[in-house]
Amino acid sequence: IYSGVNLINPANNEIVKLFIANFGVMEYGTGDVMGVPAHDQRDFEFATKFNIPKKIVIFKDDLSSDINLWDKSFTEEGYLVNSGDFNGLQNEVAKEKIVEYLASKNLARKSFQYKLRDWNVSRQRYWGAPIPIIYCPNCGLVPEKVENLPVKLPEDVEITGFGGSPLSKAENFVNTICPICGAKAKRETDTFDTFVESSWYFLRYCSPHYDKDIFDKQKVKYWMDVDQYIGGIEHAVMHLLYARYFMKVLSDLGYLESREPFKRLLTQGMVIKDGAKMSKSKGNVVDPDDIVNTYGADTARLFILFAAPVDKDLEWSDEGIEGSYRFLNRLYRLFANNAQRLKNAQKKDQIDERIRELLYEINSCVQKVTNDIENYHFNTAIAKLMEFVNFLYSFNPEDEELGYFKEALEKLAILSSPFVPHLACEVWEMLGHDSIIFTQSWPKVQKEYAEKSTVKIAITINGKLRDTIEINKDTKQEEVEKLALQSEKVKKHIANKEVKKYIYVENLFSTYMY
Ligand SMILES: [Zn+2]
Incomplete structure (x- = not known):
């Protein structure tokens, strides 16, 4: 509903009506949202329903300039119109410029909104690094002693696929003693999500046999950062996020100097057959x-x-x-x-x-x-x-x-x-x-x-290409003129007219007749 309150748009001093609506914009974080009816589908529908004027501010040349002819919002890239001093700017560039302008007037400041959420790292699977936590009846939740790390997976486990985590049935693994009071205690039987380990294995690889800590800081300093990361895009987005996060945490903890793990990223394409991604489930796999x-x-x-x-x-x-x-x-x-x-x-x-x-x-x-x-x-x-x-x-x-x-x-x-x-x-x-x-x-x-000893030069007469000839690189200009005039095609076009001007610049020989 219309609130009855009017606001002033600080960029152009125009009146903006304040509406209160029963929908939120999840990606936006907290705060109020400026409606852009012409360039957001929800706002487009909202404005249509409440008869709010729709103003085109981003435009592309094949669009109609009459918004009443639009059946949906335009959400692609374009250039700004109806935007005062910002007209003509590409819309992504304009975003920066408008914020700069508002900041210079002390009306805005640029900020980043992070959307970090909790990450559940435990899995009810056998394959994974055991979570080194012990449950003691006296002390409660206790971490395993550092000298007992890493906790290794037991190898005598039967994997049935039924009844929860296979580790919970491995008596030798589950039953242990409390590192603090020595009472009988039980181990955590969930294992870590694979991303927990893949987020820092490249650090461990620098000193795989080092047993005094998670890795040898000196070796890591020598080998890191990883020069080249290669991975499929479907995998790389999440993994890069986690791996970069781990680097920053380990760096904050004093384990690392570097804060970024990978210098270069290459995401290889997929293999397509008969118009679809090659996969076992689609049955279009070629056996190498x-x-x-x-x-x-x-x-x-x-x-x-x-x-x-x-x-x-x-x-x-x-x-x-x-x-x-x-x-x-x-x-x-x-x-x-x-x-x-x-x-x-x-x-x-x-x-x-x-x-x-x-x-x-x-x-x-x-x-x-x-x-x-x-x-x-x-x-x-x-x-x-x-x-x-x-x-x-x-x-x-x-x-x-x-x-x-x-x-x-x-x-x-x-x-x-x-x-x-x-x-x-x-x-x-x-x-x-x-x-x-x-x-x-x-x-x-x-x-x-590594360079050719000859060059091809184009001969133009009154601006039209008539012939190309190949000459030695160090040929003098007078010689080039002579060679050009010997060309049969050139002779034909000059006939018996008088050549007014010769121009020879970088591989292009031009003659002009008036
Ligand atoms: Zn205890």
């Missing part, structure tokens, strides 16, 4: 063993890494498997076809244009694959390897070029080895090596060959 038996483990691995960026969902496809298998055969044949010739190949001293091009392709591949692996872009790294293989097929080395061609194949083998380790081992041996490929150093980019 079948693929391994038919095509080998390298094909399975290559397909999974190549089919999608690692953080996106992966659509399973039999054609994709076939494609990966064909590529690996092509890779294998490249080595098989050349292995004999390459055994004793020597590098010649002279680096001519062809060798320069080969060295450029090698180094461009090393650079791209290295960067992509560091950034978890495995699919584009593999695409680059495929391009490189195509180039090497087209290269057709002469006898005196075999030394550098061998270098190309060696680097190709090493760059492929993280993705297809079995095949990489095989082709490495084919080149005559006794060593195992994984003992080789990762190739470094040779800066002097």
